[in-house]
Amino acid sequence: MPVQSPRAIVTRPAREATQWAADLQARGIAALALPLIAIGPVTNPALREELQQARACVDRYCAVMFVSGNAAQYFFESNMPLALSGQALAATKTRVWAPGPGTVAALVQAGVATERIDAPGADAAQFDSEALWQVVAPQIGPGDRVLIVRGANAPTAEGGNGREWLARQIAAAGGAVDFVAAYERGAPCLDAQQLVLAQAAASDGSVWLLSSSEAIANLRAVLPAQHWGMARALTTHPRIAQAARAAGFGSVHECRPAFDEVAASIESLYEQ
Known part of the structure; x- marks a missing residue:
């Protein structure tokens, strides 16, 4: 009915x-x-080691991009030492990039100061990499390095999956990108x-x-086997x-x- x-x-x-x-x-x-x-922490030991190393050296990057609120949540674990927390970014020149308001909220909750965060405006047509790049492109020049924190679709996915388009734009501007997986996505x-x-x-x-x-x-x-011909999607x-x-x-x-x-x-x- x-x-x-x-x-x-x-x-x-x-x-x-x-x-x-x-x-x-x-x-x-x-x-x-x-x-x-389904979302959970990375389980592969090699990926966990890469994540720990990335947390320890965020100050080497001109910017760290978080693909989602989950990326922020799992990168800044609640039991993380203060030296590796979001508050530590206040002592660096590293910018923090977010594709939308949900990620911004997660970053603020993790302790990242709002003045360090770059994100599309509330009136942006979309909250995605394309909209974010319009905001942050002027920050990138030759030799600049960006860390993209994302999820992995499988425990063995090196560096995670996604945001290759953004990486290409950074490379075209003369910068370089490192990827790290902070969480795993699954069915x-x-x-x-x-x-x-x-x-x-x-x-x-x-x-x-x-x-x-x-x-x-x-x-x-x-x-x-489900037929979706009568289903409505937004x-x-x-x-x-x-x-x-x-x-x-x-x-x-x-x-x-x-x-x-x-x-x-x-x-x-x-x-x-």
Whole structure:
């Protein structure tokens, strides 16, 4: 039976999904968290050693870029000595780059001073590498080195995965890039109740809030026989919208990733 009031299925990793669902509920939207990406610390000993070394030498970089709030959270562990904490960046000239407000919030929580953080403005069309580069490009010249802190899709993924586009822009400007994996991403392990929810939401009018192409791939993997022709998706980037259409979602809408616009878009879908 179709849902009669705005309901969103939030597919971000658990920490973000829980917060987004709570914020949407406060807005009057019956949001449910269904994390489609599992997040955890890196487990490969070699990757953990690389991470420790990167933490110890951030002052060697003109900038450190964190791809997400999870990258910040796992790079600045709660039990990390003060010398390696976000507060230590205050004693260096190292800038801290973030692609969007969620990452900025995680960095501030980790102790990074806001005046050291560069990020796209709140009115940016997207919160991604392209928008970030427009802000930070003037910082990079020949010989400058940037550390990109990201996630790994597998325990053996050297340096992690993602942000190659940004690395190419830095290289073209004469700089150089090092990568380090601060956390691992993986497929979710959905329980029976979550699987029932996902199957029902494929046709009951729920709005799937999709903020990652990887989450879409994981959804297809856990429900390989599911038909998505009656499902509605709200995506926060053109590349994610393309992935949702390729997965078979019958209705795909796009909006900026800012919370107020996401909430308004969910509400408007129920008014149509």
